[in-house]
Amino acid sequence: xxxxxxxxxxxxxxxxxxxxxxxxxxxxxxxxxxxxxxxxxxxxxxxxxxxxxxxxxxxxxxxxxxxxxxxxxxxxxxxxxxxxxxxxxxxxxxxxxxxxxxxxxxxxxxxxxxxxxxxxxxxxxxxxxxxxxxxxxxxxxxxxxxxxxxxxxxxxxxxxxxxxxxxxxxxxxxxxxxxxxxxxxxxxxxxxxxxxxxxxxxxxxxxxxxxxxxxxxxxxxxxxxxxxxxxxxxxxxxxxxxxxxxxxxxxxxxxxxxxxxxxxxxxxxxxxxxxxxxxxxxxxxxxxxxxxxxxxxxxxxxxxxxxxxxx
Numbered sequence: 001x002x003x004x005x006x007x008x009x010x011x012x013x014x015x016x017x018x019x020x021x022x023x024x025x026x027x028x029x030x031x032x033x034x035x036x037x038x039x040x041x042x043x044x045x046x047x048x049x050x051x052x053x054x055x056x057x058x059x060x061x062x063x064x065x066x067x068x069x070x071x072x073x074x075x076x077x078x079x080x081x082x083x084x085x086x087x088x089x090x091x092x093x094x095x096x097x098x099x100x101x102x103x104x105x106x107x108x109x110x111x112x113x114x115x116x117x118x119x120x121x122x123x124x125x126x127x128x129x130x131x132x133x134x135x136x137x138x139x140x141x142x143x144x145x146x147x148x149x150x151x152x153x154x155x156x157x158x159x160x161x162x163x164x165x166x167x168x169x170x171x172x173x174x175x176x177x178x179x180x181x182x183x184x185x186x187x188x189x190x191x192x193x194x195x196x197x198x199x200x201x202x203x204x205x206x207x208x209x210x211x212x213x214x215x216x217x218x219x220x221x222x223x224x225x226x227x228x229x230x231x232x233x234x235x236x237x238x239x240x241x242x243x244x245x246x247x248x249x250x251x252x253x254x255x256x257x258x259x260x261x262x263x264x265x266x267x268x269x270x271x272x273x274x275x276x277x278x279x280x281x282x283x284x285x286x287x288x289x290x291x292x293x294x295x296x297x298x299x300x301x302x303x304x305x306x307x308x309x310x311x
Contacts, residue, residue: 008294012287019283020069020276024062027272052078069280075273080266086277089262094281096170097251097258101243103178108185109236115186116193117228120201121220131190138187144249147180151253164255177254181247185239192235196228203227230297237293241286 040048049055053064068075074086081089119131154176155163162173200206201224209219251260259278266274 005291005294005298008291012291016280016283016287017066020066020280021062023276023279024065025058027276028058028061048078052076065276074277077266077274078271079269080262080271080274086274089274090259090277090281093257093259093262096165096256097260099170100174100178100181100256100258101240103174104181104243105185105236105240107178108182108239109189111182112186112189113193113232116190116195117197117225119190120194120197121224131194135187135190138183138185139191141183143180143184143247144253146183147176147250147253150176150180165257167257173254174256177247177250177256181243181250185243188235188239189232192232193228196231197224200224200227233293233296237289241282241289 046055053061056064065075072087074090076082077084077086077089115131115134119127123131150161151163154160161176162169165173165177206219206223209223214222248260248264250256251258252264259281262274263278265271266278
């Protein structure tokens, strides 16, 4: 397992370096500048570029930026919040987005697995109808429409939850955003769980276990669940990264001070350093999640090896 994960780690590092280079080049050659203020003269813009090292050749800027990032220095904001370290901008925003993303993922995964497996194992007419209805709505309806519905019914009409985010009561103010984002996750997980469990139940080894006289609970726990989880874990990785990066629309609707609003503001202001830093963090999150996924593969199925021979 150590050799397998070591190779995956090397690939991940090279991937991150390549992503950082592409991001840096794309933003360098995009039209516009962080200093688009009409009040600034040409001489003042030149002074600002010299101050931040933007007058240097692109390759010099890249390696300087790479060296700073290795040391944990993400740079400073050019125009959004001049001279403010990006780490300070993220200090309060990033935990909010991460907590909401994990909460949405956990809720959606839990209810999705329960719904999918129950429908596969004990699918009667009522349960199948509920499964079809919830998965259809979860996949077809965008999360922001659920958010609008929750805001109107639960927030405005029934006044069960605050309409806007409040740091003083962060838990209760996250209920509606988390619920809105988790419904799509629940639908996708439920579909994969049901499809995989139904397929595994038809397999030869499950039929053989039944012929041996094993009870249903043993067959479900020992054979069906374990072999149904790997494809579900695969789809969870992409969903988790999407949630951890935050839903821009959901954050705007509930005035959540997360990284989503920071990214949109940075793009509008052409604040290259903030855009690169956030984009790289998103890529880093994806790579880390995929590494964890590889580790889970090894734990669930020891036969999984990258370039290895079957044992």
